[in-house]
Amino acid sequence: MSDQKTNDTTYWKSLSELAKNKEYEKYAEREFPEDASELTDQVSRRSFLRVMGASIALAGFASCRKPYQKILPFSKQPEDRVLGVPYFYATSMPFQDTVAGLLIENSEGRPSKVEGNEMHPSSRGKTSIYHQASILGMYDPDRSRHPRRNGEQVSYSDFAQFAASHFSDTDRNILFISEASSSPSRQRLKENVMSRFSNAQWVTHEPFNDDNRIEGTNIAFGQRLRTVNHFDEADIVVSFDDDFMSPSGHKNSVEAARQFSMARNVKSVEDSMSRLYSIENSYSITGSMADHRLRLKSSEIEAMVYALAGRLAQDLNGLSAFSGYSNDMSGHDMIETLAAELLANRSNSIITAGTGHNPAVHATISALNNALGNIGSAVTVHELPFQDNANNSAAFAEAVADARSGAFDTVVILGSNPVFTAAADLQFEDALSNIDTKIHLSDYVDETSQACDWHVNRAHFMESWGDGLAYTGQRSIIQPQIAPLFDGVSDIELLHTIVTGEAGNGYDLVRETWQDVFSGDFETQWEQTLHEGMDITGSGFPAASVSIDSGFASQIQPMLETGVSDGIEITIKPDPTLFDGRYANNGWLQELPDPMTKITWDNVALMSPSTAESLGLPRERAFNSSDVPVVRIETSDGAIEIAAWVQPGHADNSITLYAGYGRNTIGRVADGVGVDVYPLRTTDNSYYRTADVSATGQMYEIACVQDHNSIEGRDMVREATLDQYRENPNFSSYESVHGYEVPGIEEAEHEGDSKGPISLFDEQYGPDYQPQWGMAIDLNTCFGCGVCTIACQAENNIPVVGKREVSRRRIMHWIRTDRYYEGDEDNPGVYHQPVPCMHCELAPCEQVCPVAATVHSEDGMNQMTYNRCIGTRYCANNCPFKVRRFNFFHYSQEYLTTGDDPEIIQMAMNPEVTIRFRGVMEKCSYCVQRVNRAKIETRKETGSRKPADGTVKTACQQACPADAITFGDLTDRESVVSQHKMNERNYVMLEEINVRPRTSYLAKLRNPNPELT
């Protein structure tokens, strides 16, 4: 990618825009799409109702104005509760064998919002999209509501009765299959089970796991260890296909993103920033932050790792296993570059690889980090508790083979969904049919539940007691925020029932485990742990000291023979928003645009423009059409047909597929969405393999938002290299970018107005009023994860609209993240730009509203008065940033009164925010409810109306793992936001139209290797 930016640099969102397609220009000029009238056809209406039923439900369109409900106050106010004041409780969210520390906002006794726990090492107050969306997961009316036996509804006491009798025979051959877990209580219960049933076997199944990474340390150091990368300690990071900033790519992504952003946080020309090299097949959000990105197909990436080891063996001790090694990639220019960078940054660099790559890749990387002296500084390795040989995919595969041969009479599956996710060659469902008694604990009546005799509905983590260990080992507690909505049970309660035949009590089970944890007064420490969400007397896993295993060379050398395939390779990855499919019924996640493709509600076959052309497909999508061609992908194990999507920057002869779609049983949101790609995944080819690919001639509709709200052809993104910044700190000023001053500034200076160009309009805010709110967004640290969008959606009761409505450009998100490409389509640079309402001083929306429904507050916010809005949409037409959202269909009305379970859906709403109705305009309010809460608190405590800096955090700001968003009082010169506004990199979009936005941006920086520029 280019690093010398000029005033002519063009940024583009799609290949059609790059090609300056005529249709595109016509489309981009229109604010509102055609069909902006009614949901008249039955297909649209049906699919919309289906989505809304489960995510933010809706059952009809009878009414078209304000919802009318009665509310009741407490008849007796509880002593410790003030109506309308939320309370926060600590808990942790389990994800595979880790937990993340969270704080849950409780409104009138129900969880309503998720935040990160600032004390917890896994979150430090930040969150991922999975954390934010978990609240909707809990209120999902499609969750299973009761146990079933052979499909018939039964009660948990029926199950307990059955368990008491069935498991009284302790000689049973039982197979336990569980999700990965770090819970000490689960481990204790597991030990109880295993000692009671001497013929039992316990295996773990996770389709996307850390097995290869852990096995890599076993090959290199002779120990199965967890690798922790400390990105704030590294000056050079080399990522081989490791999407470490995405929650689908890494279990510690929130902390990794926070640390990486710290290492790139530049406040002045004196500051330095780390340098990231990314080698990957498809564009990831981590790759989009790279200073140098190389696109290779997956087999080439592996060869590249070994070639780098062969090169570094010439200069480093401890790499004799690679002495004299070379392969087809050894002559690649990047090898010398990487070698020079790594040798110059010994002990402060990181080499990392994606979990999908084979153990030999991870072993090589462990050896390289060790030889470079990185282990012990920027990289640490740690022994994991609860590790045994049954924790990996190989043990699972053996157990399935045993099941097929009739080795088990009972199987108990805890949470995992292997019928859907197990490798195709294992034919799991077939093996399952050879077991007499099959019990499945799960959130939904999913594919595995349907193949089992017993289904037990699982409690959500916000409904149950539990515990776990953070990625770095901090012992943490999971405390319920609400009684189980559907009387579900947790895995530890189910295990207790299997051992005792009685219903378990999660609270007692967890307390029993923690009796052994505390050394002092139990009750005091227990209370403290509940309060903080973690055991503050404990620490993380101690770092292990390692050296290269004596058998390393003999083990690794036979593994280095890698073949780079000639044909097209498919690479199967977890979906960035749905992961392995476990979040498929979550409407917020389905509708969150993919950070790179901006596709919602579907998975596609991602390929480069050249690969598309070689398959006879168009390089760019036909404009004003959502239809894209379908391809058939065939391997010796199966075939699928899936929409093809041309992704700039994708490796040639490589196709990326995301798993987790193609569901038919779990709920109204997930069912019928996308294509199941698991049939192409086998035990030997779990990550990539060659495949035959051909066009089918069919077309398929995709809802993609990449060309929505297009403000094309204008300088939205400003950027420079670190060196260019040092040479010209004002590189992002209007004058530097355009070569002339902002039009009208001279006249303004002549008039003595220093605020900006002369204007026909008066500024609307009260100039003497304090505080004056403003926001700054740092494009240098934003990596486009979309957490801000989901956090805003959760905070502000923003509805899900469904695929059809997204296609019609009616998505309701108050903050979108625009993704721009720059450069040529084969290897472009990528820039992310979150765009909320700019709260302009001279707001064009305010000038045109005929009923003054959008006005300025005295503290400088552009506000919407919903009651007054008559829906002319003049304001949206006049908004240069296209941040206003029109409520076409009363998206949120019916969930309050009708649907399957209106009370459940109502509970998900933030009571501090109005539910909007059909016919009104809505948009970012700077979380005015949070601002007002802080003002009231400050007034009560100090008598002042100015909350201290940092007291008010907007939902997007609080959630952002990169700390890219800053909000505060612009009249306080010391506030962080004021400091950002004074930074040379600060700029506003479309300065020339003189609307004076309150939201500004800090320009993007890259830190390319001077040798390569």
Ligand code: SF4
């Ligand atoms: S600003 Fe939004 S998209 Fe950017 S890093 Fe923060 S949360 Fe992610």
